[in-house]
Amino acid sequence: MNNYPYPIKIRAVWWREEDKSICWINTKELPFKEEIICSSDPGRVAKAIIEMEIRGAPAIGVAAALAIASYAYKVKTRDIDSFYREVDSAINILWNTRPTAHNLFWALRRMRRKLHEAVEKGVSVDEVVEILENEAKNIMDEDIRANIKLGEYGAELVPDNSTILTHCNAGALATAAFGTAEGIMRAAWYKGKKIKVIATETRPVLQGARLTVWELVKEGIPVTLITDNMAGYVIRKGLVDLVIVGADRITSEGYVVNKIGTYMIALAAKRKGIPFYVAAPTSTIDLESTINDIVIEERNPDEVRKVLEKYITLPDVSALNYAFDITDPDLVTAIITEKGVIKPPYNENLPKILKK
Numbered sequence: 506m507n508n509y510p511y512p513i514k515i516r517a518v519w520w521r522e523e524d525k526s527i528c529w530i531n532t533k534e535l536p537f538k539e540e541i542i543c544s545s546d547p548g549r550v551a552k553a554i555i556e557m558e559i560r561g562a563p564a565i566g567v568a569a570a571l572a573i574a575s576y577a578y579k580v581k582t583r584d585i586d587s588f589y590r591e592v593d594s595a596i597n598i599l600w601n602t603r604p605t606a607h608n609l610f611w612a613l614r615r616m617r618r619k620l621h622e623a624v625e626k627g628v629s630v631d632e633v634v635e636i637l638e639n640e641a642k643n644i645m646d647e648d649i650r651a652n653i654k655l656g657e658y659g660a661e662l663v664p665d666n667s668t669i670l671t672h673c674n675a676g677a678l679a680t681a682a683f684g685t686a687e688g689i690m691r692a693a694w695y696k697g698k699k700i701k702v703i704a705t706e707t708r709p710v711l712q713g714a715r716l717t718v719w720e721l722v723k724e725g726i727p728v729t730l731i732t733d734n735m736a737g738y739v740i741r742k743g744l745v746d747l748v749i750v751g752a753d754r755i756t757s758e759g760y761v762v763n764k765i766g767t768y769m770i771a772l773a774a775k776r777k778g779i780p781f782y783v784a785a786p787t788s789t790i791d792l793e794s795t796i797n798d799i800v801i802e803e804r805n806p807d808e809v810r811k812v813l814e815k816y817i818t819l820p821d822v823s824a825l826n827y828a829f830d831i832t833d834p835d836l837v838t839a840i841i842t843e844k845g846v847i848k849p850p851y852n853e854n855l856p857k858i859l860k861k
C-alpha cells in the first residue's frame with residue numbers, strides 16, 4: 506500500500522489498524538501543539554470536519570471515507586438491511602458537514618456505491634465491512650499517489666531559484682499526505698530546485714500562518730509569512746515568480762473555488778503577468794457542476810470578530826464570513842492534476858483529461 510517515491514513526513518488523517526479507527530492531527534491546535542485524535546464515531550469525525558480539526562478538500566474526503574469504514578466495524582447488527590440503514594445514516598451525517606469541497610461528496614458517493622453494490626449482491630455483513638475498509642484505504646492511497654503525481658507535473662513548471670506565493674494551506678495537512686500546492690513545492694524541492702515560498706496568513710482561520718509555515722519549516726523549505734493584504738504589493742513589487750494554490754471545487758467551465766482571498770491574488774497575478782496555477786487532484790473537479798451550482802460556505806462570523814479566540818472588535822458587530830471565493834477561468838494559467846497539466850479552454854480540456 507505504501508512504498509511512495511518520497512518521504513511521507515506529515516499526514517492529516519490515517520487509518521489505525523489495531524482498532525480499525527480513523528486518526529487525525531488536530532490542525533486547530535497547530536503549530537504549537539501536535540494533538541492526535543482517533544475515533545470510530547461518525548458524529549465525532551463530523552464534528553472534527555465542521556470545526557476544522559480536519560480541513561482541506563482532499564483530507565475531508567479521505568476522513569469521511571475512513572470514518573464510514575471504521576463505523577462499519579462497530580455496527581452490531583448482522584442483519585444486512587439494518588446494517589445498510591445504519592451505515593447509510595452515517596454517510597448522511599458526514600455529507601452534511603461542509604457544503605463546498607467536492608472531494609467530500611466524491612468520496613462518500615464511492616463509499617455509498619460500494620455499500621449498495623455489496624448489499625445488492627447479497628454478501629454477508631462481514632464481507633461488506635471488509636469491502637468498505639478496502640475502498641476507504643484505496644481512497645486514501647489514491648489521494649497520496651495523486652498528490653505525488655501532480656506534484657511532479659507541477660515541479661516541471663517551477664523555475665529553479667524561484668519564489669512561489671501560496672494562499673491558505675493546500676499541503677499535507679489538507680490531504681491524506683504530501684499536499685497539492687505544497688506537493689508541487691515538495692516535489693520541486695526534492696528534485697533539488699532552490700525554491701522559496703511566500704505564505705499568506707489566511708485570515709480568519711490562519712491556515713497559512715499556522716499550517717503552511719509549520720509544514721514548510723518541517724520540510725526545510727524557506728518560507729516567509731505575510732499578511733493577506735500584503736499579497737498584492739509583493740506581487741506588484743516583483744517578489745513573486747509564480748502563484749500556486751489549491752482548490753476545493755473546480756467546475757466544468759474551470760471556475761476555481763478556493764479559500765477566500767484567492768480571487769484577489771489571481772487578479773494581482775494577472776495584472777503582473779505571472780503564472781497563477783491551481784493544483785488539485787481530479788477528485789476536486791466536478792464536471793457535472795457549473796458556476797451556478799457553487800455553494801460558498803458561510804461560517805460563524807465570530808471567526809472574523811476574533812483572532813485566536815480573542816475579540817478584536819465589538820462582539821455584536823455585524824460580520825460576514827465567506828470561507829471561499831470563486832476565481833474565473835481566464836485568471837487561471839493552468840490546472841495541475843495527477844493526470845497532467847490542463848490548459849484553457851477548460852470547458853473543452855477538463856473532460857478530455859478526466860477521461861484519460
Ligand SMILES: CSC[C@H]1O[C@H](OP(=O)(O)O)[C@H](O)[C@@H]1O
Pocket residue numbers: 560561562563672673674675676679680684685686712750751752753763764765828
Ligand atoms: C488541498 S485543498 C485545500 C483547500 O482547502 C482549504 O479550505 P479549508 O481550510 O477551509 O478546508 C483551502 O481552500 C485550501 O486551498
